[in-house]
Amino acid sequence: MRKLSIKRKLLIYNIIIQLLILIAFSFSLYKTLQISTLDKVESTLKVIVLDILDDVIEHKEEIEQRAFDEEKEYRFEPLHIRLAQIDEGFKVIQETNFGLTLHNDLEKLKALKQDVIYFEEYETILVSRIRFVMDEKNYVIEVATNYDYLNSTMENLFYILLFIVPIILIFSIIGGYFLIYKSLLPIEMMLKNLKQISASSLSKRLETSNNNDEIDQLAHEINSLLTRLEISFEKISQFSSDASHELKTPLTIIRGEIEVALRKERTPQEYIQTLQSSLDEILIIQQTVDDLLFLAKNESDLHYDEIIYLDEISLESIKELSCLAELKKVELEADIKMPLQVFGHSKLLKIALKNLLKNAINFSFENQKVIVKNYSDEAFIYLEVEDFGIGIKKEEQKKIFEKFYRTDKSRNKDSGGTGLGMAIVEKIIHIHEASIEVKSEENKGTTMTIKFKKAKEDA
Template sequence: MFLKDATEAFRRVTGSIAVRLTLWYALLSVLLIVAAGGTLYWVLVEQLQQVDSQILSSKIHAVHSALGRHAGNAAALRHETQLEASTIRGVFIWVSRPPVGIIARGRDFNPLLDSSRPFTKSPNTLQKKEWKWKIHDHDHYLVMAQRFAGNPSTTIYVAISTTQNAQFLAIYRRALLLATTLVLLAAVAAGYLIARRAMRPVARLAQIIDGLSARQLHRRVADEPWPSELRNLATNFDRLLGRLETSFNRISRFSADIAHELRTPLHILRGEAEIALSRGRSPADYQTCIESAMEEYGRLSRMVDALLFLARAEQPDAQLDTPLLDSREEVAAVCAFYQAMADESDITLVNKASGPVAANPGLLRRALSNLLGNALRHTPAGGQISIRTAIQPSLLQIIVSDSGSGIAPEDLPHVFDRFYCADAARLRQGQGTGLGLAIVRSIMQLHGGEATLQSELGTGTTVTLSFPIIAAETPASQPR
C-alpha cells in the first residue's frame, strides 16, 4: 500500500512540465560538473604520477652514473646514494646485487625494507618497472626499479612517498562531491524557478481558454505576444474558435429557422381546427379541413425527413458506396418520374447526359429529383428543362438548366442555405420546404464534389453538379 501511494505521488509530481524540466536541468548540470571534475581529477592524478615518475627516473640515472664512477669503491657509492636520497624529502634509494644483496641504501631507515611488509618485487627485464606500494592504509609509495646487465647484474630501486598526493586527491574528491551536491541543489532551485517562469504563458493560455464560453467564441488569443513555441498553438486554437463560432452560429440559425418553419404549419393546423370546432360544420366542411390538414402534415413530414437526412449526412463517419453508374440511365429514371408533372405544366424535359459517374445511386437520384422539382415549380408553361454532362479535368459535371423565372443577384449567395426561399422564386406557395438545395449541397459534399448555381432574372437557372472522376474501375464499382 505504501509503495502504491508513493508511486502515485511520484507520478503526480513528475506529471508537471516544470518539475520535469527542473529534473532534466539538474541532471544535466550534475553530469556536466561530474564530467568536468572527473576529467580534471584524472589529469591531476596523471600529472602528479608523471612528476613522481620523472623524479624516480632521474634518481635511477644519477645512481647508475655513480655506480659507474665508483665501481670498486663501496664507500663512495654509499655516500653518493645517500646524497641523492637526501636531496628530495620522501625519496628512498637502495642498490641490490646478488648474491651479496643490498650494497648501498640512501637512509638508515627505509620503510619499504624495514617495515612489517617489506618490498619484494624486482624487475625481470632490463626495462624500468614501476609499482604502487602500500604499507599501511595511509602510507603509499611509488616504486621504480631497473636492472642493469653486468657480472653480476645490479638493480637500482628508487621509491617516493605519495601519501601527501593521496591525501591531496582525497581532499579534492571530497571538494568535488561537495561542489556537485551544492550545484545539484542550486540547479534544482534555479531550474524550478526558471521553469515556472517559462511556463507562465502556458498558464496564461490555460486561464484564457478556461474563461471562454459559448458567448465568447468571437475572442481570439493569437493577438497576444506569445512565445514562438505557443504562437502556433494559439493560432490553431483561434482557427478552432472560428470553426466553432461558425458551427454555433449555423446551429443557432438552423434552430431558429426550424422553429420558424414549424410554427407556420402548426398555426395553420391549429387555426383550422379552432374554426372547425367553433360551431357545427357540415361533413363537407370537415372534409375540407382534414384535407388542408393533410397537406400541412405532408409538408411537416417532408421537412422532418429532409432534416434527418441532413443530420445523417453531416456525420464525420458517413461513408458511401459509389459504383460507376451510367449517367444517362440515372437521369432518364428521374425524368420518367417527373414526366407526368412536366406534361401537365407543358414543360419539355431534355436528357443529353452521357458517360459514367461514380456516385451513390439513391443519393444521385435524390439530388436530381430536388433540382428537377425546383425547376418544374419555377419554369412557366412552354419552357424547357435540359440535363447534360460535361467532362472537365478530374471532374464529370451534370448540368441542369431551365428557362424559368431565375433568381435575383442578391439571393444567389443564400440559395444553398437551409430554409432559404427567394420571394421571386416562390411561384407556388406551400409546395417547398426550403431544404431542397441544402440537401443537394450535402449530397455533393458526401461525394467529395460540389454544387454551383448560376441564374439571371427572367432567363433561367443553371445548377452544376461536379463529381470526381475515378481513374480505374474496380470490381466493387460495376454499374448497376
C-alpha cells in the first residue's frame, strides 16, 4: 500500500468502505424484515388465540363439537389449532389441521401462567399457547403455523441482495473513481507545472482558479513559497555578485603589495608599510562582508519589540563618533526638543543613525556643524541629521540607497566606506515601517530626515 499512488489508495479505500456499508445495509435490511415479519405473525397468532379462547368459554357446553374455522376467517394459511385438557395427561378435545408432531411436556404446560400467551419455535413451526381454567379444569389452546413461506421470502430477499449489491458496488466504484480523478486532477496539473520550475525559472507561478477552495489555497501557498525562494535566490545571487565585485579590488591591492614586497629585500619600514596597507584593505573587506551579510538577512528574522528613546540613541551615537568628528574638524551638535519614544530595535536604529552621521561628518566642510534633531508633530516623530558640506546632486539623490553606489565627489577610499551604508540605512528604516527623506544642495549641505509613524495612543 505504501508504494501505491494516492489515487489508487483512495480507490481501494472507497471500495472497502462501500463494500462494508453495503454488507451492513443488506444485513440490517434482512434482519429487520425477518424480525418485523415474525412480529406480524406472532401478533396474528395472538389475536387468533384470544378469539378462540373467547369462543371456547362462550360455548363451553358444545366444546367437543366446536369446529375451528379461523383459517378461513382470518385468511391465514396454514393454521393448526388444538384444544387439550392437561389435568390428567394430555387429552386432545378438538383439533383442526393439526398434523404436527409436537412433544409437549405436561408439567411444563401446567407451569404456564394462566391466561398468558407464550410462543415457541420448533424448526419451521411457530406455536402459540395459552393455559386457561374452565369449570375448575386446566385447558391449553395451541395455535401453530408453518413459516416456510417466511423462510422462502427471506431466501428470495437474500438472492436479490446478492444480485443487487455487486451491481451497486460496481456503480459506486465507477462514481468513486470519477470523483477521485476529478478531485486530484488539479493537483496533477499543479505537479506538472511544478516540474517545469527550476532555479533558473523561479519567476513562474502556478495557475489559480480563485475558487478559494483547498486546492486554490495550496496553490497560493506554493506561489508564496516560490516568491520567498525567488527573493532568497536573488539575494544569494546579488550577494555573490556584490561580494565578487567589491572584494576583487582590495584583494588585488593586497596581492600587488605582497608581490612587490617579495621581489627583493626590503627594509623593516617598507615591510611595515606593506603590512599596514594590507591591513587597511583587509579591514575594508571585513566591513564589506559584514554589511553584505546584514543586507542578505530576511527582514522577518530581524524582530523588534522594545521601546526606544530617540534622545538616548542620538546622544550615544554623537558620543561614539565624536573622535571621528574631531579628526575631520567637524562639530557634532544635538538639538533635542523633548524625549521621544518609538517602537523598534535600538541596536539597528543606532547603526542607521551612525551611518548617517558618518556620511555627514565625512562630507562636511571643515569647521562646520553636523546637527542631530529630534522633534514631532501630530502624526510623525522625526529623527534628522543635517550637515553643511558638499551636498548631493539632484539626479543622484535617488541612487544613494543603491548598493556600492558612490557619488562622483566621494569615489575614493578616504571616506573609509564600502558603498553599503545607505543601503543598510534604508533596510533598517523599512524594518521600522518608517521612511526617509533627502534634501540636499550642492556645496550647501544635506538633510536626512527619518519619519516614524506615531502610535494611535500617542497621536
